[in-house]
Amino acid sequence: MNRFRNRRLAVAAAAAVVLSFTAAACSDDGGGGSGGGDDEKITVGIKFDQPGLGLKTPDGKYTGLDVDVATYVAKELGYDPGDIDWKEAKSADRETLLQRGDVDFIAATYSITPQRSEKVDFAGPYLLAHQDVLMRSDDDSITKPADLNNKKLCSVTGSTSAQNVKTKLAPQAQLQEYGGYSECLTGLENKVIDALTTDDTILAGYAAQPEFQGKFKLGGFKMSNENYGIGVQKGSELKAQINEALEKMVADGSWQAAVDKNLGPAGYQNEPPPKIGVVVP
Structure with a gap:
């Protein structure tokens, strides 16, 4: 590298x-x-379907916090935005993409975990996210996780977020699994479900979209810690270079500006930028 x-x-x-x-x-x-x-060129993996984080728009553009972070990092590595080849990095494919060398690095709501760190290396973390709950802005009945008991709680099929709530925090929650977050949002808007749970960044990204602004609010419950890192190949020297770029992005104010631009409209209150190499358990 x-x-x-x-x-x-x-x-x-x-x-x-x-x-x-x-x-x-x-x-x-x-x-x-x-x-x-x-x-x-440099090839960067991102999500294509997460508004506010990594989204490929109908006109072929790429937007979101992860896109802004990756673009800044690429610039520090010597690449203009036009030099970036964006590649979709679905959650289940991320380690494989890195191990095969299909991408140079991945910024895709990629939580640093011991299991993943056995297969790839992580620069960062560059954001500390938390599992949270999204509800209608006029619903004052959910003020803590236990209030989700007997409520219709939505998450996507196969997600561990809703199961985490049901097994640890609100065992009587009525779990509803939909095919995608947009379906959960539609159900929430139409009062078919009472709350949606996943990472607060993902929730804020959806709620910040123009068609949803003002309709939903975050609970701010911080039910888990998700340390977002930038994945690279195991043993890659690129890790140190990306860490340098992330430190510069925080220092010059670009990091906070990117968070505010992409997640701020949903009322997202971000944690201070995490220290490089420090993973919050």
């Missing part, structure tokens, strides 16, 4: 040459982007 460090140095050297040539020639020609000197 030395090509990333080498590319950054090469880009800087090329920029110096261009500036020197321009000064000598007194040319008025406009310069290109910092990563435009060659056709080399």
Whole structure:
């Protein structure tokens, strides 16, 4: 993975040459982007279906917090946005994509766990998320997890989030499993269900969409800790370079601006940026 460090140095050297040539020639020609000197690309895995985090829009653009974080990191590695090949990284495919070398790194609501760390390495974490509950903004009946008893609680099929609530916090919750979060949101809006549970970032991402703003609210229950990291191949030197980029993103204010832009409209209250290498249990 030395090509990333080498590319950054090469880009800087090329920029110096261009500036020197321009000064000598007194040319008025406009310069290109910092990563435009060659056709080399970087491949980044993200989610394509999570509003506010990683979403491929109908017009082919990519938006969300993970997209903004990945774009910043790629810039620090020497790549312009146009140099990024975005690849869908579904939850079940992430380790395989990294192990096969199909992607250079993955930023896709990728929680750092001991099991995953046996297969891949993680830079970060860059965000501390929590399992939470989304409810209608006019519903004051759910003020703590235990209030979910006898309530219709929704999550997607196969998710561990709703089971976690049912087994540990509200055993009498009426679990409803739908095919996708958008279906849960429709049910919540139509009062077919009472609450939706998963990571607070995912909930905030959906609630921040224009069609849902003002309709839902987060419980703020913090029922688990989810340390989002950037996945790389096991043993990759890229981990250290990404950590440097994440530290810079926090220091220059870009990290907070990205969180506010993508999740703020839902009233999401983020934790302070986590310290690199510190995973909150």
